[in-house]
Amino acid sequence: MYYQLINFGNEEFHAYPDKSLYWKRLNTLIVSDLHIGKSISYAKNKQFLPPYDTKEILSKIFVSLDKIKPSNLIIVGDLLHDVFSTLSLKDQDHKNLSQYMKNTDFIWIKGNHDKNIQIEGFKNFTNYKIDKLLFTHIPIETSLFQICGHYHPKVKISHRGKTIFKTCFIHNEKIFILPSFGILTGGLDIHNKQISDVLGKNNLSIYPVGQDKVYKL
């Protein structure tokens, strides 16, 4: 898999087209906003989305774990969509997860969607600090460099009269926001007030995610 090199907080990261971020120095893989079980949570409101999102998200993460074999996996929040989501995790899924946990340390930072949910074998954190980096779902007041999720950023690209939206990795000097690793999760325009309130409007580095490649704007 091709990756895009990103420098942030005096560290080097690799951004992959599967929307994961790899911190090579510490052999740590970072993902965000998986929203496992979103389909089942919608089903309770009678919106019957294809019930394959959980299966696809897990297989995507397993593929990545197999390839990279990281020592740590940090999930920067919203692993699950809501309380109902645990229904979509079958016995086999739990077995597979604990298998992977043998070689990889799973660090689950709680997001707004899953803050009150527990899964067996998962360690929970509100945020997690490594050196000068703070992993947190939503950015907080701090002097540390922060790696977050929550916003599902996407960027509008206009070129030759055509306009497309692409999911992206985005950061300013202090804050890095990951795209959503989920399947049925949409995105929020990076120019939306919610994101610009956090990142500001200038000195942004934006990395749109393509089919097999992460680009740099």
Add this chain to the structure above:
Amino acid sequence: MNINKSNPLLLHPLNKWMKKKKWSWFPHQIETFHHVRTGSDVVVFAPTGAGKTLTGFINPIYDLIKLKKFKGLHTLYISPLKSLANDIVRNLEKPIKELDLNISFQVRTGDTTPYKKQKQKQKPPNILITTPESLALLNSYENAKEFFHNLKYIIIDEIHTFLDNKRADLLSLNIERLQTFSPNLQRIGLSATLKNKQDAKKWLCRKKPKIVSYENSVLPKIRILESKERIPWSGHMATYSINEIYKEIMQSKLTIIFVNTRAQAEYIFKNLWLINKKKLKIAVHHGSLEKNLRLKVENNLSKGLVDCVVATSSLELGLDYGDVEKIIQVGAPKGINRLLQRVGRSNHNLNTPSKAILVPTNRFEFIEAKAAIEEIKKNNLDKIDLKEGSFDVVAQHIFGTACSGQFEINDLYKEIIKAYPYKKLKLNDFKQLINLIQDGGYVLKNYDQFKRIFQLRENKNIYKLVNRRETRKYRMNVGTIIENPMLKIKLGTKTLGNIEEVFIQNLSQGDSFIFAGQILEFQSMKNNLVQVKRSKSLISKIPSYSGGRMPLSTNLANSVRALLAKSNMWDLYPEQITEWLKRQKNISKIPKKDEYLVEQFPRKKNFYTVIYTFAGWHANQTLGFLLLRGFKEFNYKPLGFVANDYAIVLWSLKEVKQIKTILNLGLLDKHLDNYLEETSIVKRLFRDNAIISCLIERRLPGMEKTGKQVLFSSDLIYTVLKKNEPDHILLKSSYEDAKKNMIDYDRLREILKKIDKKIILKKLTSISPLAVPIILEINRENLSKKETDEYILEDLENEILKEANVLSIN
């Protein structure tokens, strides 16, 4: 006509009123009355002005007054438009009030207040005038059966507008529902003149089907605008003739200018104002304008307070504007029926001809306009192809049925296959659609505890809605018309109308565009509102609206081909057209009526292949994509293609040597599936399917996206579904829709079946005169998005004309 004895309508309650007005009954009214009285379902074909609406009401009014006292809902009248429904009420009011008849009648549409609706349910009027969507809603109420059980007549107005779209599916299912509620129900259809009257009869009638037809012997007077200017090679804005159009407006009391697209409407409206020295009152009318603005124009029109209205199909139907003296059609007529419908908007007096002027905006359109006039003289109308029913509409109907009460699966199936569009619906597909409504119908059963409808334990064939809350969702989602995501345009605090989200996304702050006849500057977008201010900018964009691109009808296309080949007619055309065709004949060839001309020539390092199919835009677009794949396979290194109604041009790096080997039926069989997959056609239709079948909820105008916008999109669902469950019924449904409606599959198939023996291949050294218009479109397509500046196009045009060595024709 076989009605002997004297006219039975002389005893009709309305006869007195007719006499007072000095009107007499039309033969088709007498005939309809007779057939309906003797128990037939009837379709009446008559032109505007021949008392069509009244014809529908003759039997209901007679029964209500002359037969035994009747309480409750007696007759349902279905109109294709809300505005038309209001108009019908006004027309019905006159005789009923004047004669003081004891008949109650009301309208019920999306605009009716909840209070009034509630009243109607408690105390229904004798006659209810409504739309297909409102009928579907009425059928979904718990007491629907009770409400309709005594219904005697259903009248479908303008039935010809329903036959070939998903609204027809919805309506047909709901008519069958009514028939179940009230087995004695009789059906009366009212239609403009049609070629395939039998098809309309098959669609509607069940009991002793009858056709009643009245043809107008007075033909409309249609001519092509005589212009001193040259007719441009390509383009659609009729800029060349704007002064002459203005003159025509000045010369008549009230003119409607019909155009084919909203963009054309805005553009022509703007240009007319630029030269409006006489201060004529000119207005614009199209579907995107705010309702109040539209109503104001309609009002002024009926009171004769305007001199001219520039309109799209939004003014095509029904409404009677007595004083319209002249119709001007700008742009290609596209089809005979459509043109006749538009021409019929002028002069509602049957004995004097309607007057219309056609303004071709380019040279091919001149031939098309000429051909249309010829066909109208021969009264050769277009055929309307009945549509096979779509799956998603059945799903919606199942949901609606469940809202009205529990249902037995076999009973419902039997009822549905009585509807003409669903005659061939398979039981297995129907069951899958039940599952779709139940829980999405996925193979993976994850949603058992969340079902929307469920099977009764004691009888698995009976389904029931899980809770009443769901009925609200059904009501929000009812209908088959899916609008593109639209945003409201606000000038200060005033709403001007709706504009496509896609268009706004392409604008930057400060860009100006034309809307509602004004030049506006885009300021900001907040909460689905587009804030604009007035602008003085000279360069402005015109919102283009996807959809609404009507392809050339097969009938008219054939006529265009025939006319083109008639070289003895050429001398009657304007000199520039004559010269154009003569040169084509010398340099290349004019194809005969049944020939397919293919021209190949080198141009600017590339190699061009032009195929004149006259197959209409949809079919040509598809053929273009297929040929692109065919060329790739033969390693001709194709670079692109452009299609219009008449032809396709492809350009490639290498010479295309075996066009005859590629261009045949095999092309379709081999590449169609891939084509559907690769282009976004199926994906786009999946969105409609997912909404119509109530899998995802409709985003209603004005409804805001939730703050974080992490909503799923139909594209994501499509991708997941296709990967995991490619046989899912909604994918099948979308694919069928694509094949049937979007790509003109049947038409293309017909052409490809016989094309290989009829290809006339011309190898040329440079571009031919006939190819100039479509070659110009290549550059237009590639440029138009950013620079619609006419000067650039002018410049380009000259450059290409020099190349074709045809400049002297001007």
